[in-house]
Amino acid sequence: MSKLIRQRDNLVKEGLIEFVEFDKNGRGKNIHTKPKVGYICIVDGRRLIYTWMTTLITKIISDTEFLTENSHYLIKN
Numbered sequence: 001m002s003k004l005i006r007q008r009d010n011l012v013k014e015g016l017i018e019f020v021e022f023d024k025n026g027r028g029k030n031i032h033t034k035p036k037v038g039y040i041c042i043v044d045g046r047r048l049i050y051t052w053m054t055t056l057i058t059k060i061i062s063d064t065e066f067l068t069e070n071s072h073y074l075i076k077n
Contacts, residue, residue: 007072013052015044035066
């Protein structure tokens with residue numbers, strides 16, 4: 001189980017962390033294990049139910065650190 005940590009307030013969400021890619025119509029297209037600009041991050045996503053979802057990723061710092069439209073996140077295993 002991994003931890004997704006939002007840097008501004010140290011909010012922690014634990015679970016399986018995945019990244020969702022969207023098609024041109026804004027629907028989920030693929031799920032990935034690494035972040036990429038334009039994806040969103042979800043924690044424990046299963047059949048449209050998840051415990052946390054970020055806004056779109058805007059910058060990748062590393063495989064375990066990224067920025068979204070409004071936050072800075074770290075992933076710790």
